[in-house]
Amino acid sequence: MTADSIFSWTPAAVVFDCDGTLMDTERHWQDARDMVLQSYGFTPSAAFAEKAKGLHYTECGRLMADVAGRPDLTEGMTESLLECFRDLVAADPTTMPGAPELVHSAVQFAPLAVASNCPLEVVESCLGMAGLRECFSHIVVPDATTRPKPHPDVYLTAAELCGVEPADTLAVEDSHCGIQAAAGAGMRVLGVGPRPSDEETALADWWVPSLEEPAVQGWAGARIPAQSAGPARPEGRTP
Structure with missing residues (x-):
């Protein structure tokens, strides 16, 4: 891990994961997975929860059906998973510690995008409820031509839409799946979370337990132009 590769650098764009x-x-995804599996009479293990973290919801539905030994239930479990997740988020939309502050600082010195494995309408809704949607120029999610994480597609597309090279872009990620995607795209990676694995530590350039860390907030604040007029307006949005 080489924290100085980020700490002494100003990215041309910043791309954030969402969940x-x-x-x-992420707790809503876990609760939704548990609720759906239990509704079918299955109890998920801790190992399952770790394996499912960060997966595209369709892949997660397939994994759930495989764990239950019922691949024929894939479609039903996937639909139930997404419906349950949406209900949980709507009831309790909460930002991660330090995330709004970092976003509002970063948007003053670089274009911002979101690269997520969630459906577009879910990301839009979450960011809207959090008051963050206007800070992001683009939201990129998997589609017919863009593969989900851990493939690098969503990150490569986000950099292209922001008009910058991946090597000049910072990715902010919390999951193994997402870090693989961002590193595979050739971006520098700020990893966030309490307990990184050895592989996550090796792939991330800088790892912090929370975006509230003074070093992270200080790094972003130091890059705001002295005469900044405030948050930049988004240039467009990904359909």
């Missing part, structure tokens, strides 16, 4: 990075929604 677990901007929004405190």
Whole structure:
């Protein structure tokens, strides 16, 4: 890990993950997975929860059906998972500690984007409820031509839409799946979370337990132009 590669650098763009990075929604995904599996009479293990973290919801639905030994339930579990997750988020939309402050600082010196494995409408809704949507020029999610994380596609597309090279872009991520995607895209990676694995530590350039860390907030604040007029307006949005 080489924290100085970020700490002494100003990125040309910053791309954030959403679940677990901007929004405190990873717990909602876990609760939704547990609720759906239990509704089918299955009890998920701790190992399952770790394996499912960060996966695209369709891949998660397939994994759930495989764990239950019922691949025929994939479609039903996937639909139930997304419906349950949306209900949980709507009831308790909460940002991760330090995330709003970092976003509002970063948008004053670089274009921002979100690269997420969630459906577009879920990301839009979460960011809207958090009052952060206007800070992001683009939201990139998997589609017919863009593969989900851990493939690098969503990050490569985000950099392209922001008009910068991946090597000049900072990715902010909390999951193993997402860090693999960002590193695979050739970006520098700020990892966030309490207990990084050895592989996550090796892939991330800088790891912090929370975006509230004074070093992170100080790094972003030091890059705000002295005469900044405030948050930049977004240039567009990904359809």
